[in-house]
Amino acid sequence: MDTRHRILDEALTLFSERGYANVYVGDIAERVGIKAPSLYKHYKSKRAIFEAIVEEMNKNFAEQAKAMQINGRDAAADSAIYREMSEEHLVGLGRQLFLYYLHDDYNKRFRKMLTIEQFHDKDLAAMYSKLYVDDPLSYQGMLLGMIVSSGMLKTDDVEIMTLHFYAPIYYLLTICDRDPAREPWALETLDRHIRQFDRLYGRER
Amino acid sequence: MDTRHRILDEALTLFSERGYANVYVGDIAERVGIKAPSLYKHYKSKRAIFEAIVEEMNKNFAEQAKAMQINGRDAAADSAIYREMSEEHLVGLGRQLFLYYLHDDYNKRFRKMLTIEQFHDKDLAAMYSKLYVDDPLSYQGMLLGMIVSSGMLKTDDVEIMTLHFYAPIYYLLTICDRDPAREPWALETLDRHIRQFDRLYGRER
DNA sequence: CAGTTAGGCTAATCGAAATTAGCCAGTATC
DNA sequence: GATACTGGCTAATTTCGATTAGCCTAACTG
Secondary structure, eight states: OOHHHHHHHHHHHHHHHHOGGGOOHHHHHHHHTSOHHHHTTTOSSHHHHHHHHHHHHHHHHHHHHHHHHHHHHHHHHTTHHHHTOOHHHHHHHHHHHHHHHHHOHHHHHHHHHHHHHGGGOHHHHHHHIIIIIIHHHHHHHHHHHHHHHTTSBOOSOHHHHHHHHHHHHHHHHHHHHHOGGGHHHHHHHHHHHHHHHHHHHBTTO | OOHHHHHHHHHHHHHHHHOGGGOOHHHHHHHHTSOHHHHTTTOSSHHHHHHHHHHHHHHHHHHHHHHHHHHHHHHHHTTHHHHTOOHHHHHHHHHHHHHHHHHOHHHHHHHHHHHHHGGGOHHHHHHHIIIIIIHHHHHHHHHHHHHHHTTSBOOSOHHHHHHHHHHHHHHHHHHHHHOGGGHHHHHHHHHHHHHHHHHHHBTTO
8 A cells, every 4th residue: 555545544543533633643644654744745734634535435435335236236136035035134134234334444434533523514414424324224225125025024114114124233333333342242132133123024923 | 600600501512513622712712701711710621621511411410310210110100101002102202202312402412522522532432322322222121111011012022122112213313413404304204113113013913 | 877756854834722820800708 | 998709801821733844865767
């Protein structure tokens, strides 16, 4: 990784731990292994580093969103996946979603950074909403909608059903961000959540 | 309200909007209607103001928790309330909980401040978890447990049931904190959530 | 090889924000 | 009525952190 990217990487780590205002350019430089003034050979200002991070992440997420849509379409085409969706599959789906959000390193640090910075800036608030609130909900809604079409799950209101699926995942995620020691408990709770979700909305009802 | 309290009040407002590091003592003073150096007649330092807020809130919440326990005991004694718990009652309960958290002014500002500051400090993270994650869950768990005992709702796993009740409320709350314009939508969604919750766990199933 | 660029460094500079010093008026106390 | 306290002010002072200036070396470029 070249210095330019190392700077973004280390800055993101620090911003996610302490927030923009509590990180000094000297801290970033030190982590990168250079002196503060040298940063300015790469970025015009501290603010510019922050903005580069946001821009970079925006780009990544856009790509990822595109990939997910393709995935979604594939899944729709191959609806056999959903016809054979068992409780175990559903647990797997939720776990995968959760672990991706929890452990993907960029995602995790960026989410923590946005959590801290969201109230300073409308744009960041909107970004947080989009990435961690609205987009996952709409993606999950699409998948669950297909499962409902296949008859594996039943509901009059897919939107609320999706909320019932995703809100606990989001809740557990924020807990783990705050306190990674609770991760094992969160994973176990996640499984119980999804099994109960399946029983509530599933055929046996 | 005396100056000492006015300082805490205005500081809390500012900290909740911008976070500790982005608020200058001059800003606080200006809001209070005095000059920055005069603040030091009341508090030893900027940090001391922050700490006084946290301490004050801790005290308030402790009192409130005690009151809720008393409430809880009363409710347990008078379990008729729960024997006659209709869907409308449940909607009312959820709405009340939600609106209290959303609109109680101290609560709201303090929650936003903790959201911003939680990653700087273990103690603040613990406080956030307690106030907005664990305590509400355990309180709601107690109430739902009583409703289950009364036979109005059925489940094998009250803990997950409580998660299913509270996580969507928490999720909607964080959305409104970020963007108050979504409040009407959140309230409507909240009602639909609780009605569906009632149908899922309720007798009709 | 001379010239140029990239990227590092040390030593300023600049500006902002927290805090301190020291003065003063009003008021409460003895 | 003198004394001392409270809470305000203006004018420093101190500190710290972002940024700039200017120098240097290595590597690339013609």
